[in-house]
Amino acid sequence: MTDGLALLGQLPPQSQAAIRLLWQILPDARLVGGVVRDLLANRPITDVDMATPQPPEAVLHALQQAGVRAVPTGLEHGTVTAVIDAAPYEITTLRRDEETDGRHARVSWTADWQEDAQRRDFTINALSLDRAGGLHDYFGGQADLAAGHVRFVGDAVLRIQEDALRILRYFRFQARYGRGQPDGSALQAISSQVALLRGLSVERIWSELKRILAGPQVVETLHLMEQAGVLAEIMPGGASLARLERLVATGAPRDPLLLLVALAHQPRQVVQRLKVSRAESDFVQALLRCFTQEEKKLFAQGAGEALDDALRVLLSEEPRQVLLGRLWLAEGDDAPVMADGGASFRTVRACLEALETPEFPLAGRDVLAAGLPAGPQVGHMLGQVRQWWRAGGCRAGRVACLAQLAAVLHAQPH
Numbered sequence: 001m002t003d004g005l006a007l008l009g010q011l012p013p014q015s016q017a018a019i020r021l022l023w024q025i026l027p028d029a030r031l032v033g034g035v036v037r038d039l040l041a042n043r044p045i046t047d048v049d050m051a052t053p054q055p056p057e058a059v060l061h062a063l064q065q066a067g068v069r070a071v072p073t074g075l076e077h078g079t080v081t082a083v084i085d086a087a088p089y090e091i092t093t094l095r096r097d098e099e100t101d102g103r104h105a106r107v108s109w110t111a112d113w114q115e116d117a118q119r120r121d122f123t124i125n126a127l128s129l130d131r132a133g134g135l136h137d138y139f140g141g142q143a144d145l146a147a148g149h150v151r152f153v154g155d156a157v158l159r160i161q162e163d164a165l166r167i168l169r170y171f172r173f174q175a176r177y178g179r180g181q182p183d184g185s186a187l188q189a190i191s192s193q194v195a196l197l198r199g200l201s202v203e204r205i206w207s208e209l210k211r212i213l214a215g216p217q218v219v220e221t222l223h224l225m226e227q228a229g230v231l232a233e234i235m236p237g238g239a240s241l242a243r244l245e246r247l248v249a250t251g252a253p254r255d256p257l258l259l260l261v262a263l264a265h266q267p268r269q270v271v272q273r274l275k276v277s278r279a280e281s282d283f284v285q286a287l288l289r290c291f292t293q294e295e296k297k298l299f300a301q302g303a304g305e306a307l308d309d310a311l312r313v314l315l316s317e318e319p320r321q322v323l324l325g326r327l328w329l330a331e332g333d334d335a336p337v338m339a340d341g342g343a344s345f346r347t348v349r350a351c352l353e354a355l356e357t358p359e360f361p362l363a364g365r366d367v368l369a370a371g372l373p374a375g376p377q378v379g380h381m382l383g384q385v386r387q388w389w390r391a392g393g394c395r396a397g398r399v400a401c402l403a404q405l406a407a408v409l410h411a412q413p414h
């Protein structure tokens with residue numbers, strides 16, 4: 001028998017105190033979902049969610065009466081957020097699905113804990129822990145967690161038809177908690193229902209996919225997704241695991257965008273379809289620019305002044321993260337066929353990390369101060385000096401750049 005209250009000892013003292021306070025105010029509430037799962041699995045807790053049979057207005061009122069800051073963050077879903085010592089605690093009224101269409105659910109409140117547990121996705125996510133330390137496990141979630149078995153609550157096909165996002169959630173949780181053979185009936189159900197992914201909002205798809213790409217066991221998980229036909233559904237233009245595997249083998253950081261570029265045959269098309277943020281899309285576009293043959297030749301020469309110059313020039317144009325990402329991609333692609341097995345890429349990365357980002361030392365006002373009237377010529381002049389500065393490996397300081405500016409102005413036809 002699990003002593004639920006002993007489990008709470010894993011939480012930081014501040015969260016423990018907040019939960020005790022909430023239990024004084026709402027004695028029927030229980031901890032639910034991820035927090036219970038992760039306490040049992042002895043994993044770090046990201047957020048603490050509670051559920052309660054009381055309707056949301058009653059929760060709001062009880063918290064306010066007790067002097068706890070309460071924010072009605074999602075009353076229509078039954079959620080009130082208590083803020084204690086600046087940390088949020090979501091308290092959601094027990095729910096029952098009245099109607100589902102594969103994307104949204106219309107819910108009503110219930111006082112039946114099992115009904116609420118039944119609408120949760122996986123048995124390991126359907127556990128709850130009450131104030132007396134009692135663990136409530138209606139569907140064998142504790143045993144599944146211990147066995148590394150990610151299993152749908154109830155019939156997998158029906159659960160996916162209620163909400164197709166559960167397909168992607170399955171792979172996210174399988175990656176994190178799954179061990180051994182994945183659940184056959186889950187995979188079969190997913191394969192038969194993949195077309196339902198088309199009805200989901202691309203924002204929900206991207207938010208799950210990003211977490212899968214940044215999560216553990218990414219290669220194994222993507223293989224499962226490929227076999228179930230999921231990748232073909234969510235990646236217009238197709239996907240190839242071989243390139244991603246080579247990238248992962250280099251030890252590249254688990255940046256979801258970097259992995260996406262290695263995975264998708266048409267990364268531009270994918271980011272457009274998934275409506276990723278502007279910053280994310282810019283990052284992907286920048287990763288897709290390749291190094292020139294000349295740059296690659298310099299990389300192969302190893303550390304030295306010529307390499308530093310070339311890297312400084314690159315750094316003057318592009319963020320370090322982009323260049324590092326492109327080096328990881330190039331290493332994944334080229335290392336297997338290179339005589340040094342990619343050692344030169346590691347040297348280049350180390351050199352790049354050691355360099356400061358060069359700042360061009362002049363601005364428009366310097367051109368004006370040199371006597372040129374305001375107008376398009378100013379930017380043009382500045383560009384010429386900048387070009388000269390880059391050609392010299394971005395080494396020239398302000399004084400040398402001013403001298404070059406004077407020379408360029410002097411050479412101008414009057």
Ligand code: ATP
Nearest residue numbers: 033034035046119120121122125126163165166169
């Ligand atoms: P994480 O640590 O990744 O946040 P979590 O279990 O807290 O894991 P959330 O996505 O935050 O996951 O959801 C909280 C809980 O709500 C889940 O544990 C699950 O019980 C339930 N849940 C969330 N989304 C769904 C869904 N689409 N279908 C069914 N249940 C869901």
Ligand code: MG
Nearest residue numbers: 034046047049
């Ligand atoms: Mg959560």
